[in-house]
Amino acid sequence: MKNSFHFKIGGQAGEGIMSSGQIFTKFAARSGYWTFDFVEYPSLVRGGHNTFYATVSAEEVFCTGNHVDLLIALNQETVTLHRDELNPGAGVIFDPDSFQPESIRGVKFWPVPLLKLAQTAGHRLMANTVALGAVAYLTGGNLKILKSVLTDVFASKKKEIIAGNHRAAELGYEFAKSKFLPLGDFLGAKKSLPRMLIGGNEAIALGSIAAGVKLASIYPMTPISSILHFLARFEKEAGIIYFQPEDEIAGISSAIGAAFAGVRSLVATSGGGFALMSESLSLAGITETPLVVIFGQRAGPATGIPTWTAQEDLLYALTAAQGEYPRILLAPGDAEECFYLTAEAFNLAETYQTPVVVLVDKFICEAHRTIPRLAFGRVDIKRGKMALSSFSPAANKKSEREIFPRYRLADDGISRRGFPREGRIVKVNSDEHNEFGLSEESIKNRNDQLEKRMKKTAGLSQLIPAPSLYGPAQAEVTLVGWGSTKGPILEAIKELKANFLYLNWLRPFPAQSVSRILAKAKKTLLIENNYQGQLGQWLKMQTGIEIKNKLLKYDGRQFYPEEIVKKIRSII
Amino acid sequence: MTVKDYETKVTPNWCPGCGNFGLWQALKQTLVDLRADPGETVLVAGIGCHGHMNNFTKISSFEGLHGRPIPIAVGIKLANHRLQVIVSTGDGDCLGEGGNHFVHACRRNHDLVVLIHNNSSYSLTTGQASPTSSLGYQSKSTPEGKKVEALDPALLALASGATFVSRGFSGDVPHLQEILKAAIKHRGLAVVEVLQPCVVFNKDQTFDYYRQRIKKLARPYLKRGGAIRACLAKNGRIPIGIFYQQKKPSFESRLDQIRKKPLVRQSLRNFDWDKLTGEFY
Numbered sequence: 001m002k003n004s005f006h007f008k009i010g011g012q013a014g015e016g017i018m019s020s021g022q023i024f025t026k027f028a029a030r031s032g033y034w035t036f037d038f039v040e041y042p043s044l045v046r047g048g049h050n051t052f053y054a055t056v057s058a059e060e061v062f063c064t065g066n067h068v069d070l071l072i073a074l075n076q077e078t079v080t081l082h083r084d085e086l087n088p089g090a091g092v093i094f095d096p097d098s099f100q101p102e103s104i105r106g107v108k109f110w111p112v113p114l115l116k117l118a119q120t121a122g123h124r125l126m127a128n129t130v131a132l133g134a135v136a137y138l139t140g141g142n143l144k145i146l147k148s149v150l151t152d153v154f155a156s157k158k159k160e161i162i163a164g165n166h167r168a169a170e171l172g173y174e175f176a177k178s179k180f181l182p183l184g185d186f187l188g189a190k191k192s193l194p195r196m197l198i199g200g201n202e203a204i205a206l207g208s209i210a211a212g213v214k215l216a217s218i219y220p221m222t223p224i225s226s227i228l229h230f231l232a233r234f235e236k237e238a239g240i241i242y243f244q245p246e247d248e249i250a251g252i253s254s255a256i257g258a259a260f261a262g263v264r265s266l267v268a269t270s271g272g273g274f275a276l277m278s279e280s281l282s283l284a285g286i287t288e289t290p291l292v293v294i295f296g297q298r299a300g301p302a303t304g305i306p307t308w309t310a311q312e313d314l315l316y317a318l319t320a321a322q323g324e325y326p327r328i329l330l331a332p333g334d335a336e337e338c339f340y341l342t343a344e345a346f347n348l349a350e351t352y353q354t355p356v357v358v359l360v361d362k363f364i365c366e367a368h369r370t371i372p373r374l375a376f377g378r379v380d381i382k383r384g385k386m387a388l389s390s391f392s393p394a395a396n397k398k399s400e401r402e403i404f405p406r407y408r409l410a411d412d413g414i415s416r417r418g419f420p421r422e423g424r425i426v427k428v429n430s431d432e433h434n435e436f437g438l439s440e441e442s443i444k445n446r447n448d449q450l451e452k453r454m455k456k457t458a459g460l461s462q463l464i465p466a467p468s469l470y471g472p473a474q475a476e477v478t479l480v481g482w483g484s485t486k487g488p489i490l491e492a493i494k495e496l497k498a499n500f501l502y503l504n505w506l507r508p509f510p511a512q513s514v515s516r517i518l519a520k521a522k523k524t525l526l527i528e529n530n531y532q533g534q535l536g537q538w539l540k541m542q543t544g545i546e547i548k549n550k551l552l553k554y555d556g557r558q559f560y561p562e563e564i565v566k567k568i569r570s571i572i
Numbered sequence: 573m574t575v576k577d578y579e580t581k582v583t584p585n586w587c588p589g590c591g592n593f594g595l596w597q598a599l600k601q602t603l604v605d606l607r608a609d610p611g612e613t614v615l616v617a618g619i620g621c622h623g624h625m626n627n628f629t630k631i632s633s634f635e636g637l638h639g640r641p642i643p644i645a646v647g648i649k650l651a652n653h654r655l656q657v658i659v660s661t662g663d664g665d666c667l668g669e670g671g672n673h674f675v676h677a678c679r680r681n682h683d684l685v686v687l688i689h690n691n692s693s694y695s696l697t698t699g700q701a702s703p704t705s706s707l708g709y710q711s712k713s714t715p716e717g718k719k720v721e722a723l724d725p726a727l728l729a730l731a732s733g734a735t736f737v738s739r740g741f742s743g744d745v746p747h748l749q750e751i752l753k754a755a756i757k758h759r760g761l762a763v764v765e766v767l768q769p770c771v772v773f774n775k776d777q778t779f780d781y782y783r784q785r786i787k788k789l790a791r792p793y794l795k796r797g798g799a800i801r802a803c804l805a806k807n808g809r810i811p812i813g814i815f816y817q818q819k820k821p822s823f824e825s826r827l828d829q830i831r832k833k834p835l836v837r838q839s840l841r842n843f844d845w846d847k848l849t850g851e852f853y
């Protein structure tokens with residue numbers, strides 16, 4: 001993580017850590033830098049230690065490291081907890097009226113009377129803004145840009161609040177200028193590019209909207225709640241209904257009902273909610289109803305450590321729900337992929353008339369980064385085979401001439417979809433059914449219909465993009481991973497003779513290309529945020545290849561590039 | 573249209589004499605009376621003997637999972653509120669497995685009809701006790717007799733906020749038909765509990781049992797208090813009829829997004845991208 005600047009702010013939950021952190025990254029992004037940020041917090045609304053990390057660089061950044069150049073410590077605990085992360089030459093901003101930290105060798109301490117200056121500016125709640133003003137000076141940043149961010153972030157608030165925050169930033173800036181030397185030129189304004197600063201959840205919400213989602217029925221759960229917050233806030237601008245169901249079973253059932261009636265629908269949840277939904281996944285499977293399910297993993301089992309990250313549910317998500325039906329699972333690894341793969345999930349769901357699971361985790365959902373502008377124009381909408389307007393009921397078998405043949409047998413297994421409307425009777429059924437959707441248990445019908453369904457995705461593994469191999473074609477070691485480990489792995493291999501086989505289409509599995517790539521690898525190393533090496537197990541099932549070297553972490557924290565570098569060094 | 577026009581070619585597979593026949597007859601007659609378009613009328617069923625009705629009735633339908641027809645129907649209605657959506661559910665389906673959905677659908681006052689085939693038994697799975705079977709009911713799951721009192725669906729519907737609450741008897745088709753017609757016309761959540769004898773498993777609540785006890789209510793109450801008193805069985809008499817009907821905006825009618833057109837008719841791209849993405853710059 002060379003040439004990057006690491007920022008952290010820590011304090012008690014409820015002290016505005018998250019919003020101040022986001023103001024900082026927006027400030028950096030607007031000043032023309034690439035950024036990555038995320039928060040760590042316990043499952044509490046007030047109290048408990050919260051921290052916000054950000055990494056800023058003139059080059060693209062994929063994650064944060066576990067070291068800090070500038071720390072805003074709102075209490076002594078923050079200094080104690082993070083002292084080992086402070087880089088040589090790092091600095092700590094603190095309020096001398098609040099506590100007096102013990103000195104640490106090689107670390108500068110900058111006392112700034114945050115509260116007093118905030119009161120001068122108008123309100124004690126503006127203390128963090130005072131600190132950000134000081135940060136702007138210490139990092140060579142432009143105060144005007146910081147003020148423009150404050151204007152936008154507080155746009156919905158009263159004028160006095162915006163003016164007060166401007167004043168607070170100025171006071172912090174001036175105070176630092178009068179007392180300290182800058183830390184370096186880390187945030188000097190550069191030409192800013194049209195980049196977005198966005199979190200995985202918001203990218204998922206936007207990807208769904210770009211794909212034309214119409215109904216989102218989502219029950220709150222960390223780490224996906226901000227998907228529903230975004231959709232609920234922008235219902236009108238997005239042209240959708242956000243519906244808050246009584247539970248996840250209702251959520252998925254309503255999404256299925258809506259898809260049957262003809263709209264694209266979405267649900268999102270974490271492991272617990274997914275468990276409740278699983279019977280209905282299978283309902284979508286047999287009724288051939290398109291559906292997109294966002295599954296944001298967190299560290300379990302059961303409630304586990306609910307605000308921390310994990311990749312513990314891969315095997316579960318791949319196989320949940322009874323019976324055999326075609327299953328599709330995509331796993332985006334960053335915000336940009338969240339957007340495009342979610343949009344793609346809607347096309348796959350409608351083309352193959354089956355549920356598609358999009359598997360992410362807390363470290364993707366709640367982390368933010370700068371990415372190239374997301375364009376809805378780059379999202380194609382493919383709705384698959386639809387009822388022909390020329391369809392005449394008389395074309396039906398004599399027996400049920402007025403019923404739409406929703407499950408007519410077809411070579412590719414994909415029947416035309418029609419939605420109920422005047423003059424068109426559409427019947428779907430969770431019991432095994434014949435082409436009209438009427439229950440039928442005969443051997444022939446059962447085989448025909450089950451084989452029809454299973455055939456649908458036969459060609460899909462040929463169509464999916466080959467997995468990416470990042471880094472040099474020839475490498476001492478090939479890393480294998482998926483999901484949110486992508487960022488730390490990309491960061492880690494920057495400095496080593498290693499490459500990275502990254503998988504984001506997990507079912508159907510691109511077995512041939514994976515086998516081809518791994519056949520050429522000198523050594524392989526599996527990296528996952530779980531105990532069992534679940535991708536490794538799935539990969540072995542699909543290709544017969546076993547990856548022996550493993551770096552597994554299941555403490556709820558994401559990987560840091562340093563840990564990966566160390567492991568690679570130990571095997572080459 | 574005639575009753576025949578609402579029938580598929582599938583022969584009903586209910587046991588001879590089953591109370592579901594009367595209910596089905598009343599439903600078809602009502603569709604005839606209302607000239608319901610068979611494509612635009614959607615029957616959403618759960619799993620149980622009641623759910624078989626989807627196969628015999630020639631209208632659009634969704635046979636879902638045990639306990640889940642209500643939330644499926646909610647989704648259908650949100651996507652296309654021009655459809656007439658009728659939930660067909662059992663006492664087990666609606667009040668056991670799906671009780672949570674029933675309470676919340678009533679509370680939100682979705683524009684749906686919820687038709688409960690109440691046979692006080694889990695009939696499809698061979699007659700185990702259900703939430704509505706009475707104290708002492710003997711079955712394979714309650715060999716010593718049920719030790720829990722019965723739940724009253726109409727009372728629960730009233731407490732939960734349904735705006736139309738009624739009870740009919742499948743042995744009195746014309747009366748049930750009147751109720752159904754009013755329920756379908758009602759804009760909001762309409763509960764129709766149908767006393768539906770299961771002639772195979774429920775030896776307590778038989779046709780005769782009901783015939784001797786039912787008492788017709790003259791007209792609906794506009795206040796819940798009156799309706800609550802009216803729906804309760806008193807001195808061994810079981811009231812039937814429309815207990816309560818109240819005009820209140822349905823859930824769907826409160827949504828601006830679908831005031832002009834149902835969701836299904838709206839363009840997939842009727843969004844304002846700049847407004848949606850403004851805060852990310």
Ligand SMILES: Cc1ncc(C[n+]2csc(CCOP(=O)(O)OP(=O)(O)O)c2C)c(N)n1
Nearest residue numbers: 619620621622638662663664665694695696
């Ligand atoms: C999740 C689930 N649990 C259990 C069952 C088994 N099951 C099918 S129907 C039924 C009870 C049906 O009772 P009711 O809803 O009253 O319908 P009836 O058969 O009496 O019409 C049960 C327990 C199931 N299909 N799904």
Ligand code: SF4
Nearest residue numbers: 586587590621770771
């Ligand atoms: S078991 Fe009972 S409810 Fe089911 S069809 Fe037979 S009589 Fe009707």
